[in-house]
Amino acid sequence: MLILVGVLALAVAIGVPLVQRLTRPASEALPLSTVATVALPGRDSRFDYADLDAGAHRLFLAHMGDGTLLELDTRTNKVIATVADLPTVTGVIVVPELHRVFASAAGAGQVVTIDEDTATVLARAPAGSFPDGLAYVPTTGQVWISDEDGGAETVLDARTGQPVATVPLGGEAGNVRYDPAGDRILVDVQTANQVAVIDPHTRTILSRAPVPDCDHDHGLLVADGRAFVACDGNNKLLTLALPGLTKLGALDVGDGPDVLAIDPARRLLYVAAESGDVTTVDLRPAAGRVTGRAHLADNAHVVAIDPTTGRAYFPVPDTGAGHPGLVITAPSQETHP
Template sequence: MAVAALIAVAVVVLAWQRPTPTVALPLRPAGEISLPGDSSRFDYASLDADRGLLFIAHLGASQVIEVDVHANRVVRVIDGVDQVHGVLVVPQQHRVYATATAANQLVILDEDTGARLGQAPTSDYPDGLAYDPQHHTIWTTNETGGSETVIDADNGHIRGTVDLASEAGNVAYDPATARMLVDVQTRDVLAVIDPATLTITRRLPLPGCDHNHGLTLDPAHRMAFVACDGNATLLTIDLNRWKVLGTQRVGDDPDVLAYDPSAGRLYVAAESGRLTTLDQHDRRLTVAGRAHLADGAHVVAIDPTTHRSYYPVPHGTTGQPALLSFDSTR
């Protein structure tokens, strides 16, 4: 009986490890913009859709690159943001926030001029960012520090720290509950934090997930999407009942997630360069496309007004750094 059970488990594991079939992506090329600098690693990107300004973290060059996606040109390059990982534009503040990981700092930039307005200390290895509009704070995920540093979006003062007691993944603001959601990636748990008291109010276990890092929300339909980079799995979480609604296979080492709310489409970009697009209907996801997009295409940003998606990559068609853009075909 025990042998039969072990064989059954082995069959399930082997089936799960088989390469997922390619499904043509519902995208068509819309353009390519040459980016300055060398072909070192890019990280997060953040779009001010109204102004058409895309801010890209060029980690390997310690630069934030600002691109006007309406005019298809690079506006400016902001130097000196040491090993920049996270970048977040907050149009209400007319500011851009970036994590200088090598310096363990949050850097505050003027969206209009690129001027450096200030910085604030964080814990170890600051990575992803989120904005809490109710309390006007920036939440900085300290990956190896295992915490969130909460920083005043106006003056850069530290409001407090939340200890997660484990390595931290990405963070997101839930407007329906005015709570922060954080991946606790070495425990495969989604933590819910009350930003008023800076206390953890819930820890949701994520069965079937190995190392939950990526995170984005569909607030209107009360869902969270969690990418597990240890086993190339996407989990859909019901934020009403706090349970897993479903799982999907995605590209190896999924990293950045982006959701287009008006189209109901989720984009999961992976370190492997494989992109998965999934469509949401009746709070369920179905795979719309799954294929290799480009080497190094682990970052995606979406314009919810045009449904155009953007991917900074180390090597474009000319072999130089480039910003690839794609339009949806359906």
């Protein structure tokens, strides 16, 4: 009761309506249906990022709590390989043209290069104190890795698997993405509430764009001619115009928004949150429009989408049976443009 009184006093003092301060956005049915829930190996522990090679029908899941990378065939939904000895594995990306997978083993401070076809480790290299999200730059043949705690980007030669540079950011590194239209790197500087714009050829910071109305910009996606920023401190999704990164709008999403993914055929953005809430956003309006917001599964904060089928993959620590699993959804017919 004392806490509530304090909140009341604060809301009145700063002139913010109490309803605005305390009311969470209403749930709205997701335009999705669950088509399968697949059991996964390992302990009932946290997953982090995921990535998908649609052409090869391969899905890669970073099982952070288990220190493993799972490789699944999306035609059968079966695990076909497990890469072990990846302590606290966080970020993962697949680069189909190189037949390479890159994973951040944060517990070892390494980025690990893996052969996509054989699931064998090709190289390990230092990548800071807590390597996390990754992005591939095809114009330089390099992988950029966010060192979250170290406040920097590690730049890796994708063919040799060895680091070539470090770019300090001046704050905690959130997610990192490549903007192909501008041939530049965008990275969240989450403790400064900024997006840093970097030339990947010279590895110099070109500009820093503030993200208004955003607390702790962590998630990031460049797609559909815009940049999308997930603010996990105040549960917002910001839409920014490219190339200038000017704000187009802000939407309410689930508690602790983390991973963003797009279904390009339907122009539908998915926001997966730590709470297990998923928000879907129609990208046809410039600022986006929420089409669904609901709880999908506990800890469903990771999502990868197959652009050819529209199926979305959400790895979770426990499906209710005491073991990890993969929740697979398909879009409803009415989500088609």
